[in-house]
Amino acid sequence: MSTSLLELQAADTMSDQLRHRREVLAEREQVQAAKNALLRWNEARTVVRRRIEELAAQIEQIEADAAKLDKHRDKLNAQLKTVIAPREAEALQHEIATLTGQRSELDDAELAALEEHSRLEGELEELLGQEESLTNEYLGAESALADAESDIDGELTRIADRLAGLRAEVEKSVLRRYDRLRKNYVIAAAPLSGSRCEGCHLDLSAAEIDEVRDTGAKNDGIADCPQCGRLLVV
Numbered sequence: 001m002s003t004s005l006l007e008l009q010a011a012d013t014m015s016d017q018l019r020h021r022r023e024v025l026a027e028r029e030q031v032q033a034a035k036n037a038l039l040r041w042n043e044a045r046t047v048v049r050r051r052i053e054e055l056a057a058q059i060e061q062i063e064a065d066a067a068k069l070d071k072h073r074d075k076l077n078a079q080l081k082t083v084i085a086p087r088e089a090e091a092l093q094h095e096i097a098t099l100t101g102q103r104s105e106l107d108d109a110e111l112a113a114l115e116e117h118s119r120l121e122g123e124l125e126e127l128l129g130q131e132e133s134l135t136n137e138y139l140g141a142e143s144a145l146a147d148a149e150s151d152i153d154g155e156l157t158r159i160a161d162r163l164a165g166l167r168a169e170v171e172k173s174v175l176r177r178y179d180r181l182r183k184n185y186v187i188a189a190a191p192l193s194g195s196r197c198e199g200c201h202l203d204l205s206a207a208e209i210d211e212v213r214d215t216g217a218k219n220d221g222i223a224d225c226p227q228c229g230r231l232l233v234v
């Protein structure tokens with residue numbers, strides 16, 4: 001029975017390690033990294049698209065303003081031809097010059113907006129070209145994680161079967177103590193190795209060794225460590 005207890009401990013330890021390994025799988029980090037890359041990509045695409053729409057609206061507005069300005073200037077030019085008084089002609093010429101200045105500012109603004117628009121169209125095209133590879137990377141990482149998890153789950157299932165068999169072999173009262181100790185300790189049952197408890201790694205005195213051996217002789221080789229209280233297999 002004392003052998004089954006140590007085997008039970010070994011199986012539980014293995015199971016703990018596998019669960020820990022499952023939690024810290026490198027594949028899990030890769031899924032997260034691929035997901036973050038996709039999120040960043042999506043955000044960049046949204047920002048670029050929004051700016052392209054803004055610029056298109058801006059260009060449309062500039063063109064409408066320019067047309068209105070041209071119409072006004074044409075009207076003034078026509079008026080200028082019919083004016084005789086020099087002061088009136090001067091005033092009209094001054095107004096036309098102002099409109100020409102404004103028209104030139106509009107042209108500059110439109111040119112800048114068109115340049116940015118064209119640059120961003122290129123950027124958007126580049127971004128759209130990345131979608132497939134980013135998506136595939138994410139799906140690949142997810143599938144690698146699922147494979148790694150499924151490998152560990154298979155091992156965990158095998159250990160669970162083994163644990164059920166081993167638990168049936170250990171006496172009920174010992175099992176209850178083992179389970180209680182396992183709530184506080186990863187190692188609940190340890191062998192006495194020389195004078196050392198392999199649970200707490202402390203040496204027992206000669207008198208303590210005599211005592212645990214005595215107890216073990218009466219209890220299927222199972223005693224308590226006087227230092228840490230773990231089940232000690234002697």
Ligand SMILES: [Zn+2]
Nearest residue numbers: 197200225228
């Ligand atoms: Zn101990």
